[in-house]
Amino acid sequence: MHSNDNNYKYHKNDLPGKDIIYIYYINCSNNESMPVDEIDLEIIRSLVDDARVSLKELAERTGLAVSSVRNRIAKLVSRGTIERFTVLINPDKFEYVTAFILLNVDAKNIINVIEFFAKRDFVLEVYEVLGRYNVMCKLRVKDLKVLKSFIDEVQNLKGITDIEIYISVRRHKESVWKP
Secondary structure (H helix, E strand, C coil), X not given: CEECCCCXXXXXXXXCCCCCEEEEEECCCCCCEEEECHHHHHHHHHHHHCCCCCHHHXXXXXXXXHHHHHHHHHHHHHCCCCCCCCCCCCHHHCCCEEEEEEEEECCXXXXXXXXXXXXXXXXXXXXXXXXXXXXXXXXXXXXXHHHHHHHHHHHCCCCEEEEEEEECCCCCCCXXXXX
8 A cells, every 4th residue: 555645545456467556535524445446537537527428438438338337437426436416507697696704613613603504505615624714615695685694694603703704706717626
């Protein structure tokens, strides 16, 4: 087993004639290792680029049979590597407000605050972070009135010691991450 950093471990298959490098991502929340090989990565990258790509096209790209590609996708889904298939919507086509909220939350209340944010449909992302703040959220709301109402709720949450809000005026890049 070869290790490159704390989250990824690399393992080269030692079987004769086999030159496969397995990449394990260690999920920090539950410490489970998930093997992902180069073929899985090609499937994942192709699906991120276009989730409508056919199994036949994926089979051609990977050199596998269609049934093997289907099985690999099913395994990636069952292991949680692929969380869901969805549509990427261009937010510029809607008159919504994108905002970022940075919070300092005391240690006793951080989980409750994170859960409060995670339960809201308009909250797109919630992170526990290092730096001046320890929680960061991205949200997209219908208008400033909705944002103001939500901020009023947030300010009444127990354990918040500091809050900073940024409202986006123009989006320059927003994409889906792919390994």
